[in-house]
Amino acid sequence: MMPLPLNQPTDILEASITEVGARLRRKELSAEQLTRHALDRAVQTQPMLNAFIDIWADSAIAQAKQLDLEAASGKWRGPLHGIPLAHKDCFERQGLPMTVGSKVTGTDLGRVTATALQRLSEAGAVDLGPLNMNEMVAGPTGQNPHFGDCRNSWDLDRISGGSSSGSGAAVGAGVIYGALASDTGGSTRLPASMNGLFGLKGTYGRVSRAGCFPRAFSLDCVGPIARSAQDCAVLLQVLAGWDPRDASSLDAPVPDYLSAIATAGLASRWAVLEGIAPCHPDITRVFESFIEVIQTRYGQVGRVQSNQIATCYAMADVFSKVEAATLHGHWMRERRDLYSQAVFSRTEPGLHVPAVRYLEALQMRAKILHEFLHGTMQDLDVLICPTMPIPVPTREEADVETPGKVFGVVTALTPLVRPFNYLGLPSLTMPIGVDRAGMPIGAQLVGRPFAEARLLSVAHQLSKDIAWDRLANMKRAQALKVEKR
Amino acid sequence: MSDHEHQADLEAIQVALKQTGELLHGIVSRSDIKQISAEVLRLNEAVRRGAAGRIQSGDHPQDFAMLLLAEADDTNRVS
Numbered sequence: 001m002m003p004l005p006l007n008q009p010t011d012i013l014e015a016s017i018t019e020v021g022a023r024l025r026r027k028e029l030s031a032e033q034l035t036r037h038a039l040d041r042a043v044q045t046q047p048m049l050n051a052f053i054d055i056w057a058d059s060a061i062a063q064a065k066q067l068d069l070e071a072a073s074g075k076w077r078g079p080l081h082g083i084p085l086a087h088k089d090c091f092e093r094q095g096l097p098m099t100v101g102s103k104v105t106g107t108d109l110g111r112v113t114a115t116a117l118q119r120l121s122e123a124g125a126v127d128l129g130p131l132n133m134n135e136m137v138a139g140p141t142g143q144n145p146h147f148g149d150c151r152n153s154w155d156l157d158r159i160s161g162g163s164s165s166g167s168g169a170a171v172g173a174g175v176i177y178g179a180l181a182s183d184t185g186g187s188t189r190l191p192a193s194m195n196g197l198f199g200l201k202g203t204y205g206r207v208s209r210a211g212c213f214p215r216a217f218s219l220d221c222v223g224p225i226a227r228s229a230q231d232c233a234v235l236l237q238v239l240a241g242w243d244p245r246d247a248s249s250l251d252a253p254v255p256d257y258l259s260a261i262a263t264a265g266l267a268s269r270w271a272v273l274e275g276i277a278p279c280h281p282d283i284t285r286v287f288e289s290f291i292e293v294i295q296t297r298y299g300q301v302g303r304v305q306s307n308q309i310a311t312c313y314a315m316a317d318v319f320s321k322v323e324a325a326t327l328h329g330h331w332m333r334e335r336r337d338l339y340s341q342a343v344f345s346r347t348e349p350g351l352h353v354p355a356v357r358y359l360e361a362l363q364m365r366a367k368i369l370h371e372f373l374h375g376t377m378q379d380l381d382v383l384i385c386p387t388m389p390i391p392v393p394t395r396e397e398a399d400v401e402t403p404g405k406v407f408g409v410v411t412a413l414t415p416l417v418r419p420f421n422y423l424g425l426p427s428l429t430m431p432i433g434v435d436r437a438g439m440p441i442g443a444q445l446v447g448r449p450f451a452e453a454r455l456l457s458v459a460h461q462l463s464k465d466i467a468w469d470r471l472a473n474m475k476r477a478q479a480l481k482v483e484k485r
Numbered sequence: 486m487s488d489h490e491h492q493a494d495l496e497a498i499q500v501a502l503k504q505t506g507e508l509l510h511g512i513v514s515r516s517d518i519k520q521i522s523a524e525v526l527r528l529n530e531a532v533r534r535g536a537a538g539r540i541q542s543g544d545h546p547q548d549f550a551m552l553l554l555a556e557a558d559d560t561n562r563v564s
Contacts (some may be wrong), residue, residue: 203553204550204553248550250550250553250554251554252554252557253561253562253563255560255561255562255564256564259564260560260564264560308535310531311531311532311534311535313531314527314528314531314532314535315531315532315535317528321528329510329512332510333510333512336512336513336515341515341516344515344516345515345520345521348506348512348514348515348516348521349521349524349525349528351505351506351509351510351512352502352505352521352525353525353528353529354529357528357529357532360532360535360536361532361535361536362546363536363544363545363546364535364536364539364540364544365546365548366548366549366551366552367539367544367548368535369549369552369553370556373556381558403517404520407524424549424553448556448557448558449553449554449556449557449561450553450557450558450561451558451560451561452561453560453561454558454560457560
């Protein structure tokens with residue numbers, strides 16, 4: 001397959017949200033022009049990437065025209081005024097269809113627009129339409145037998161990551177400036193990492209889940225995928241905060257993430273979290289070289305281990321399977337053949353886990369978090385480990401519809417990310433280099449509760465230190481693949 | 486647990502799960518029951534071991550949300 005045509009570095013779609021926002025305010029371009037340009041890029045890349053479930057061109061242009069009218073009368077909605085975004089198709093839009101990447105939900109229409117979408121719209125974002133995802137928010141690969149697989153923006157023969165596959169692929173391909181994703185066991189961080197992007201799973205309760213279709217309400221976190229920590233900060237600023245519509249939303253202060261990006265990470269105390277899973281040698285090499293960069297900026301980086309991580313993984317797995325089985329029970333009875341084999345098989349164990357185990361996992365959660373914060377993270381602000389222990393697999397390697405393969409693929413991709421959903425801690429993935437095939441490698445930064453400002457700040461500084469250049473690396477990956485042929 | 490004991494457990498649980506899926510939930514399995522059984526045993530054992538002897542009378546799931554707020558990073562403030 002031919003490689004994806006890349007944007008030129010000077011293309012407006014490659015600029016930061018802050019920069020584009022400033023150009024819109026200076027009236028150097030209109031929201032309509034920018035939206036049409038993003039739509040052209042979406043249409044150009046769709047046959048190769050399959051990042052969108054649907055491209056809502058007419059609606060997006062209508063939104064952009066309205067925003068231009070408002071701007072002409074001096075009304076600027078907020079920091080995203082005129083910025084084209086698109087979102088994983090698990091967020092309700094009132095009166096519009098939401099597929100959740102599945103045929104099970106059919107043509108059900110959204111009842112009330114998701115709070116996250118409402119906040120983005122109130123801040124002026126343009127919505128280009130629903131993005132592809134793993135069926136029912138379940139799966140780390142981007143494979144979808146109903147709407148077609150979403151492909152990796154760096155190499156079309158590799159998986160995009162999931163379950164927020166379209167969010168990773170569309171942002172990675174430079175179609176949109178950012179996207180909403182949701183994360184139950186790595187679903188924001190994995191596609192972000194596999195597409196060389198920044199992805200933030202905030203503290204549990206930081207961003208409202210109201211109107212977001214759940215995999216497991218005890219774990220799900222809504223968050224942004226974007227091309228820089230700064231863009232993530234702009235998006236989080238709009239999204240974060242208590243929501244009366246979400247019972248799990250937490251009423252904590254919301255700092256000015258963009259202003260804090262220069263300073264919130266200063267004097268952070270770091271350690272590498274080791275011993276979770278053996279990593280591929282390419283990942284270890286790039287990761288250790290990144291640790292040297294951290295030491296240069298922040299001083300000594302220690303090494304710690306935690307004997308609770310395996311327990312956290314299992315307890316998160318129980319939440320995920322039992323809560324999903326509870327939600328899907330009636331569909332598994334009545335529409336069983338409409339599920340993919342992988343999702344049905346991954347949900348089935350949830351029917352059989354004893355209720356006592358589920359409640360033990362719930363009741364132990366605070367205790368384990370307390371021990372983690374006052375043990376493993378004692379006197380530390382940031383833990384770091386790779387986001388994935390293996391390089392980005394090919395689509396063939398990670399085919400979860402092959403009988404008997406799904407549990408192994410999930411286990412191989414998620415050991416470093418899922419435990420932090422159980423602990424509820426903020427975790428951000430950032431690109432730190434490439435493997436021998438030229439594919440991106442991500443590092444996961446984990447903070448104490450509500451440390452999003454700190455994580456965004458250190459990621460911003462370190463990304464500058466390593467002079468991360470997504471487009472140049474994508475170009476090199478494409479060249480390496482041609483050479484290999 | 487020896488391999489032999491594990492195998493015996495796996496076989497016993499397969500028979501049970503085959504029946505409970507339909508009898509208790511009205512859901513007919515679409516999966517290899519051996520694989521589902523192995524997954525259930527693995528999760529059950531891991532959680533049981535993690536919680537063994539540690540549940541106390543005052544523990545409540547909502548403690549978790551309270552702890553997140555109480556342990557907030559000092560950068561989470563409005564300047």
